[in-house]
Amino acid sequence: xxxxxxxxxxxxxxxxxxxxxxxxxxxxxxxxxxxxxxxxxxxxxxxxxxxxxxxxxxxxxxxxxxxxxxxxxxxxxxxxxxxxxxxxxxxxxxxxxxxxxxxxxxxxxxxxxxxxxxxxxxxxxxxxxxxxxxxxxxxxxxxxxxxxxxxxxxxxxxxxxxxxxxxxxxxxxxxxxxxxxxxxxxxxxxxxxxxxxxxxxxxxxxxxxxxxxxxxxxxxxxxxxxxxxxxxxxxxxxxxxxxxxxxxxxxxxxxxxxxxxxxxxxxxxxxxxxxx
Numbered sequence: 520x521x522x523x524x525x526x527x528x529x530x531x532x533x534x535x536x537x538x539x540x541x542x543x544x545x546x547x548x549x550x551x552x553x554x555x556x557x558x559x560x561x562x563x564x565x566x567x568x569x570x571x572x573x574x575x576x577x578x579x580x581x582x583x584x585x586x587x588x589x590x591x592x593x594x595x596x597x598x599x600x601x602x603x604x605x606x607x608x609x610x611x612x613x614x615x616x617x618x619x620x621x622x623x624x625x626x627x628x629x630x631x632x633x634x635x636x637x638x639x640x641x642x643x644x645x646x647x648x649x650x651x652x653x654x655x656x657x658x659x660x661x662x663x664x665x666x667x668x669x670x671x672x673x674x675x676x677x678x679x680x681x682x683x684x685x686x687x688x689x690x691x692x693x694x695x696x697x698x699x700x701x702x703x704x705x706x707x708x709x710x711x712x713x714x715x716x717x718x719x720x721x722x723x724x725x726x727x728x729x730x731x732x733x734x735x736x737x738x739x740x741x742x743x744x745x746x747x748x749x750x751x752x753x754x755x756x757x758x759x760x761x762x763x764x765x766x767x768x769x770x771x772x773x774x775x776x777x778x779x780x781x782x783x784x785x786x787x788x789x790x791x792x793x794x795x
Contacts, residue, residue, distance in 0.1 A: 520548055520578065523619050539568055546576040557581045559588040566596055578619070585612060648694040655691030659684040747784070750776070754788035764789075 520528035525543040541548030549565050551557055557579070565579060577598045585593070585600055590613055593600050599619050600612035611617040662668055662683055669676040750771070757767050764785055771781045 520546060524622065541578075543575070546578055547573075548578040548580065550580045552582040554583060556584045556586045557589055558586045559592045562589055562592050562596070562598060565598070576615075576619070578616075580609075648697055652691040652694035655687040655694070658687045747780075750784050751787040751791065754784050755791045758788055758792055 520541055520543060525546045528541050528543040528546070528548070530541050531539065539547050540550045547569060549568075551561065562579065565577060569575065569577065577596070578601065579593070579598055580601050580603050582603060582605075584602060590600065592598075593613055593615070597615050598613075599616040601616050602610045602612060609620070611620045659680065662680070669679060754767050754771065757770070758764065767788070768781050768785060771784060776784065
């Protein structure tokens with residue numbers, strides 16, 4: 520309706536079904552979206568919703584169609600009938616609607632912006648990072664032999680060259696990475712190591728080569744779920760009875776004790792035996 524010259528048209532949805540959906544100073548509009556055709560009763564309710572004494576133009580919109588009696592009633596009360604599609608296309612149905620449609624001012628011709636006139640980046644704007652980056656990568660080599668830069672002694676000249684090389688190459692690499700979309704990450708991830716005990720695989724009863732249980736060995740293996748103090752005490756007792764450290768280590772290993780824990784247990788057991 521604003522396109523047709525009713526610049527103050529304002530939508531007011533949410534009212535009763537017989538109310539006004541669009542209000543303007545010189546027109547009133549109602550919008551329907553239903554599968555059935557709009558009949559005469561809908562138009563009668565629309566006329567009844569117009570304020571008393573108002574001469575505003577009545578405009579009715581529907582997404583379906585109108586019955587013959589509705590078109591005749593609209594001709595009698597000068598109601599403009601339009602059908603619309605979801606893309607916004609409006610089609611006039613009667614003379615009143617065609618009169619409003621013809622009175623629409625012609626829209627101004629749209630200005631087509633050509634890609635070449637829309638501020639497209641030039642070759643230099645697209646690739647200046649590449650040119651500068653390559654120049655910085657080659658710059659340290661051009662400084663070799665410059666007597667004004669390298670004045671001696673040799674060790675100082677080497678430090679100067681390394682500094683120039685690192686600075687130019689760092690900036691050049693960043694420019695090239697930004698141009699070609701390479702994302703550099705300077706975050707460091709901490710290294711974590713974990714020792715997982717190896718599960719025990721005892722042979723089945725009666726199998727050939729089955730391990731013969733030893734009393735001392737089984738006692739230490741039974742203390743796998745015991746506290747650390749009990750494991751240290753049992754290892755110290757085995758060492759005092761004449762068992763070798765590697766034998767005790769093997770017993771702890773078979774009991775499911777980890778590598779680092781076995782070392783701590785043996786060290787504590789040796790210290791305890793030396794104190795006693």
